[in-house]
Amino acid sequence: MSPDADVASTLAQLGLHVDHDAITATYNNSHFKGFSGAITVDEITTLNAMDAVAAVGEVIPIKLEATRGSAPWGLQRISQDPTISRGSKSVTARSYTYTYSDAALGSGVTVYIIDTGVYASHQEFGGRASIGYTYYSNQKTDGNGHGTHCAGTIGGSTVGIASKATLVGVKVLDNSGSGTSTGLIAGFDYVAQQHSRTGGPSVASLSLGFNGRSTAVESALKNLVAAGVHAAVAAGNDAADACDTSPAALGGSNSDVNTVGASNIDDSVAYFSNSGACVDVYAPGEDVVSAYNTGSSAYASLSGTSMATPHVAGLLAYYLGGNPGYTPKALKALLKSSAVQGELGTSDAPGYIRGGSLIIASNGGA
Numbered sequence: 001m002s003p004d005a006d007v008a009s010t011l012a013q014l015g016l017h018v019d020h021d022a023i024t025a026t027y028n029n030s031h032f033k034g035f036s037g038a039i040t041v042d043e044i045t046t047l048n049a050m051d052a053v054a055a056v057g058e059v060i061p062i063k064l065e066a067t068r069g070s071a072p073w074g075l076q077r078i079s080q081d082p083t084i085s086r087g088s089k090s091v092t093a094r095s096y097t098y099t100y101s102d103a104a105l106g107s108g109v110t111v112y113i114i115d116t117g118v119y120a121s122h123q124e125f126g127g128r129a130s131i132g133y134t135y136y137s138n139q140k141t142d143g144n145g146h147g148t149h150c151a152g153t154i155g156g157s158t159v160g161i162a163s164k165a166t167l168v169g170v171k172v173l174d175n176s177g178s179g180t181s182t183g184l185i186a187g188f189d190y191v192a193q194q195h196s197r198t199g200g201p202s203v204a205s206l207s208l209g210f211n212g213r214s215t216a217v218e219s220a221l222k223n224l225v226a227a228g229v230h231a232a233v234a235a236g237n238d239a240a241d242a243c244d245t246s247p248a249a250l251g252g253s254n255s256d257v258n259t260v261g262a263s264n265i266d267d268s269v270a271y272f273s274n275s276g277a278c279v280d281v282y283a284p285g286e287d288v289v290s291a292y293n294t295g296s297s298a299y300a301s302l303s304g305t306s307m308a309t310p311h312v313a314g315l316l317a318y319y320l321g322g323n324p325g326y327t328p329k330a331l332k333a334l335l336k337s338s339a340v341q342g343e344l345g346t347s348d349a350p351g352y353i354r355g356g357s358l359i360i361a362s363n364g365g366a
Contacts, residue, residue, distance in 0.1 A: 001032075001033040001034045001052055001053055001054055002033070002051075002052050002053075002054060003032070003033065004052075005033050005052035005053075006033075006052075007026050007027075007028045007033055007034070007035055010035075010047075010050065010052060010053070011023065011035065013046065013050070014039070014043050014046060014047070016037075016039075018035075020037075022037045022038045022039060023035055023036070023037040024036050024037050024038070025037075036059060044056055066099070066100055066101070066103065067097050067098065067099050067100075068097070068098040068100075068158065069095070069097050070094050070095060070158050071094065071095075071096050071097060071098035071158065071159065072092075072093075072094055072096060072153075072159050072284075072288060072289040072290065073086070073091055073093075073096045073265050073284065073287070073288075074153065074283070074284030074288050074307075074311055075096065075098035075159070075160075075161060076096035076097050076098060076099075077263075077265070077283075077284050077360065078161065078283065078284065078311055078315065078360070078361055078362050078363055079097075079098055079099040079100060079362070079363050080099065081340050081343070081362070082343070083266070083267045083343055084096070084265055084267075086265065091265050091286075091287045092287050092289050092301045094158070094159065094289055094299075098161075100318070100363060101363075102318060102319075102321060102322040102363075104164065104318075104321030104322050105161075105162055105163050105164040105165070105318065105321055106155060106161075106162025106163070106164050106165030106314070106317035106318055106320070106321040107164040107165070107321050108200055108201065108320075108321060108324060109162065109165045109166065109200065109201045109202070109203060109317040109320045109321050109324070110165070110166045110167075110168060110194070110195075110198065110200060110201070110202050110203070111151075111154050111155060111162070111165050111166070111167055111168070111202075111203045111204075111205060111313055111314075111317050112132070112168050112169075112170050112187075112191045112194070112202065112203065112204045112205065112229075113147050113150050113151045113154065113167060113168065113169050113170065113205050113310075113313075114170045114172055114184070114187045114188075114191070114204055114205065114206050114208070115142075115146055115147030115150055115151075115169070115170070115171070115172070115173055115205070115206075115207055115208065116142050116143070116144035116145070116146045116147040116148075116171060116173045116174070116175065116177060117131055117134065117139070117140075117141055117142035117143070117144070117147045117148075117169045117171035118130070118131060118142055118147050118148050118151045118167060118168075118169030119141065119142045119145075119148040119291070119292075119293040119296075120169070121296050122148060122152070122156075122291045122292075122293075122296050122297075122298070123157075123296050123297050124152050124156030124157050124158065124159060124160065124290075124291040125151070125155070125156065125157070125167060125291075126157055128155065128164075128165070128166050128167055129151060129155075129166075129167040129168075129169070130167070130168055130169065131168075131169040131171060132168040132169060132170060132190065132194065133169075133170045133171065133186075133187060133190040134171035135171060135172050135179070135183035135186055135187065136171060136174055136183075139171065139174060139175055141293075142169065142171070142175075142293045143174075143175030143293070144173070144174075144175050144176070144177050144293065145292045145293040145294065145300065146173070146177055146207070146302075146306065147169055147171070147173075147293075148290075148291050148292055148293040149288075149290045149291060149292060149300060149302055149307070150205060150207050150290070150306065150307070150309070150310040150313075151167045151169065151291065151310070152290035152291030152292075152299075152310075153288065153290045153307065153310035153311055153314060154167065154205060154310045154313050154314040154317065155167045155314060155317065156290065156291055159289060159290045159291060159299070160290075160314060161311065161314030161315055161317070161318055161363075162314045162315075162317035162318045162321060164321065165203075165314075165317045165321070168194070170187045170190055170191060171187075172184045172186065172187040172208075173208065179208070181210070181214050181216055181217050184208070184217060184220075185216060185217060185220045188204075188220045188221060188223075188224050189220075191204055191224060191229060192223075192224055192227055192229070195227060195228065195229050196227070200324065201230070201317075201320040201324040201326075202228070202229045202230065203229070203230045203231070203232070203313050203316045203317050203320070204224065204229050204230070204231045204232070204313075205231075205232050205309055205310050205313035206221075206231065206232065206233040206234065206247060206309065207234045207304075207305070207306035207307075207309045207310065208234060208306070209233070209234055209236045209245050209246065209247065209248055210245055210246045210247075211245065212244070212245060212246070213244070213245065213246045213249060214246040214247075217246045217247055218246050218247055218249065218250055221233075221247050221250060221257060222250065222255050222257070225255065225256050225257055225328050228327070228328065229328070230258075230316045230320070230326075230328050230331055231256075231257045231258065231328070232257075232258045232260055232309050232310075232312040232313040232316060233247045233248055233250065233251070233257055233258070233259050233260065233309060234248065234259075234260060234304070234305040234306050234308070234309045235248045235251070235259050235260055235261040235262070235273060235274040235275070235278070235279050235305045235308075236248050236273075236274035236305060237262075237272045237273065237274065237304050237305055237306075238272070238274055238351065239271065239272055239273065239274065239275075239347070239349040239350070239351035239352065240274050240275075240351045240353070241274065241275070241276040241278070241351075241353045242259055242261070242274035242275060242276050242278040242279050242353075242356075243276050243277060243278040245274070248274060248278055248279075249278050250278070251278040251279055251280045252277045252278045252279070252280060252356075252357075253277075254278065256327075256328040256329045256332050257328075257332075258280050258281065258312055258316070258332055258335060259278050259279050259280050260279070260280070260281060260282070260283050260305060260308045260309045260311070260312045260361070261273040261274060261275055261279040261281070261282040261283075261285075261305060261308060261356070262282065262283070262284070262285025262286060262303070262304065262305045262307065262308040263282040263283065263284060263285060263286070263308070263344060263360055264284075264285070264286040264287075265284070265286065265287070266345075267343050267344050267345060267360065268344070268345040268346070268347060269282060269344065269345065269346055269347035269352065269358075270285050270286050270303070270305075270308075270347065271347055271348070271349045272303070272304070272305075272349070273285065273305055273308075273347065274305065274353075275347065275351075275352050275353040275354075275356050276353035276356050277353075277356050278356070279356040279357060280332065280335070280336060280357055281312060281335060281336060281339050281357060281359055281360070281361045282308065282344055282357075282358070282359065282360050282361065283308040283309070283311035283312050283360065283361040284307070284308060284311055285303060285304060285305055285306075285307045285308030285311075286303045286307075287301050287303060288301065288302055288303065288307035288308075289301045290302070290307075290310075311361055312335070312361050315335065315361055315362075315363060316331060316335070318363055319331060319334060319335075319363075335361065336357065336359065338362055338363070338364040339357075339359035339360055339361055339362050340359060340360040340361075340362045341359055343360060344358045344359065344360050346358070
């Protein structure tokens with residue numbers, strides 16, 4: 001309102017007064033004047049026609065920006081726009097800063113790590129992790145470390161993005177890291193049943209792939225996503241075209257699956273990362289520190305699109321914690337629109353495919 005306006009008189013023209021139940025606050029000082037409240041569309045029209053009213057706007061929420069100062073570099077990268085300036089800091093240090101504004105941090109979201117299993121007793125998980133399914137009756141835990149590492153990046157308390165999410169290991173790879181399409185589809189079936197049973201938002205993280213294409217796997221994963229499960233899959237580590245391997249080929253415009261390539265701390269596509277039109281987004285995938293399976297306080301540094309994928313799975317859970325109603329299509333669009341543009345450099349690898357999305361996954365700069 002204009003400085004010489006009278007709040008009470010303005011309200012009176014609406015048939016209201018300062019103590020009316022619809023009025024939540026009034027501002028009547030020498031610097032600015034106005035009021036806040038629940039008013040009708042007709043009342044908004046009346047206000048907009050008044051000379052004394054400078055502007056009418058809706059009430060919007062304010063969010064705090066919190067930080068975590070003991071994070072791996074990948075978490076800092078997905079929560080800021082500029083390239084990281086690390087000075088003398090080691091790339092594997094856990095002293096980078098993760099900035100976030102959604103205090104939910106994946107609360108209420110279940111993330112299924114379809115991998116080698118999860119070492120649920122690790123200190124990063126605080127009772128939020130379990131093994132939900134294993135394709136191997138004689139292997140009940142993560143005897144490899146790969147799945148635990150991925151789970152840590154997704155939802156670890158200090159190394160994870162969605163550190164309040166529920167983490168469920170779906171063991172479709174044995175302790176050597178090998179598996180078959182039969183076991184993978186069985187894992188999809190388990191996730192579909194659990195998603196239907198629980199009814200809450202679900203994310204599937206797949207840091208795996210095949211040499212070539214599998215119609216059965218791609219069809220099963222598309223059906224899982226059609227059922228409402230959000231999916232992040234690895235682009236592959238062959239410095240080749242991601243469209244030539246399953247399930248990475250479902251990325252791009254081919255489905256609502258999110259295919260993830262790997263980037264490094266200097267904001268270049270990692271030398272090993274697959275690329276091309278099927279890659280939706282890139283995420284930190286070199287020298288990523290996360291939880292490991294060799295002890296409750298063990299950590300390891302690994303590289304691969306396997307490490308990039310859980311950054312995106314964690315981001316999907318992060319966004320779903322704030323808005324569990326996102327569909328896979330809508331959240332894929334948000335993931336791409338909130339990504340960092342114009343910072344990622346290409347790879348010098350001979351197999352690098354130009355033409356994909358050169359964007360870095362982000363939580364929107366918090």
